[in-house]
Amino acid sequence: MRLLILGGTEFVGRAVVESALARGWEVTVFHRGRHEAPAGVTELLGDRTAPDGLAALAEGTWDVIVDTWSAAPSAVRDAARLLAGRAGRYVYVSSCSVYAWPRAVGYDETGPVVAGSPDAGDVPYAEAKRGGELAVLDAIGEARSLLVRAGLIIGPWENIGRLPWWLGRAARGGPMLAPGPRDTPLQYIDVRDLAEWMVEAAERGLSGPYNLVSEQGHTTMGELLELCARVTGSAAELRWTAAERVLAAGIEPWTELPIWVPRAELPELHNEVYGLSAAKALGAGLSCRGVGETVTDTWAWLRSIGGVAPRRGDRPGVGLDPAVEAKVLAG
Incomplete structure (x- = not known):
């Protein structure tokens, strides 16, 4: 499998890279060059917030793309549109923050979500993550999009x-x-369990939203x-x-x-x-x-x-x- 990760040098992104490399995947890391990339990857440099900042991604095809962006949804929109025809599956690391208040104990992926726009600039975190989800869905389509709504991540x-x-x-x-x-x-979710599940889920062709967290x-x-x-x-x-x-x-x-x-x-x-329900992800192989x-x-x-x-x-x-x-x- 060929993986492109947008990020990949810190925390969640780094864990995904390590997991994919351990499976023998070919990994390309697109990042700004602020941190050293893990050994064994192909590096592409660029700043997705700058004019022409995605130029390094003009060519290439990948089986899986993982995007951990958590700021302006427009940055997710631009990347997803550019890569839509060259990506087998687009995995967006979202957050349980996208669910609207108030939340009953045991809320799951069917719960109401906050408003968001794929064209938004700097907005509050919950709106940014929801806007990122919509950007991926608009560009890639539901069948090839995996939305990972993570809870507290540690590790x-x-x-x-x-x-x-x-x-x-x-x-x-x-x-x-x-x-x-x-x-x-x-x-919570250990970052390595999060990464392992995402990589395997992408390999299996899963799509749609999943709450990624341990049992309550x-x-x-x-x-x-x-x-x-x-x-x-x-x-x-x-x-x-x-x-x-x-x-x-x-x-x-x-x-x-x-x-x-x-x-x-x-x-x-x-x-x-x-108070999240993790039943869907646990049923799809999540191990904590x-x-x-x-x-x-x-x-x-x-x-x-x-x-x-x-x-x-x-x-x-x-x-x-x-x-x-x-x-x-x-x-």
Whole structure:
């Protein structure tokens, strides 16, 4: 199989490249040259946001194209139109954010979605992802389009900083704010499981939208943080603190305390992030590794690059100010 990936040097894109190479695929990576491409690929350089930025893609045919773009839908539109006649299947990495509010627990691919336009420029994230979906459908058609609506993605190469922040915090040791309840259920997808499923699904000719995430309650906040403390070998002392107290201190869930969304206090947000139905993807072969493997491997990757995770410039930083943490713990 011949794969063209638009991106391919960071996080999701890199995981897709590694998965495809492991299967013996021929991989072409189209990117801006800001990061080193994985070994074993053919590189094409260009900036899809610049005039004539797709010139390097003027020729060539591929069995599968994977597009991870998350900004202006018009960039997806332009690439999809250019490649429509030279692509067997177009896989667009979308997001569960495309579903409209409010969302009931167990929402699936049939749920209502936000409005979007394939011709839009800079728009909010949910609209951008929906516009990207529409751009692919308009250019490629439903039969050859695979829309991957991912939930929370963590694992090696993460450039958002959520799990890396918790690992770094645990590694520092000492009293550590652990936001409760301890049994808060989490639902996510390891980036490698996401990539493996996408590559296999494309090979099998699947099409349409799929929620890509583990089953609900795949792990808990307690298990995740205890694993972070254990794999880092630190002397971190988890101080479980009631959600009401954490919120009363003005601490923002999801951003200042990454991954954490208290179910009782913020039910709509918890349903959005951790209430998806993954039945369709699980029925189509999705397999999710255990949280222990994800945490262990992410820590090993962090150590291999000096302990500081890369950060995307288009996303806000995450993590809690140590002074704020100390104040809450002092109570």
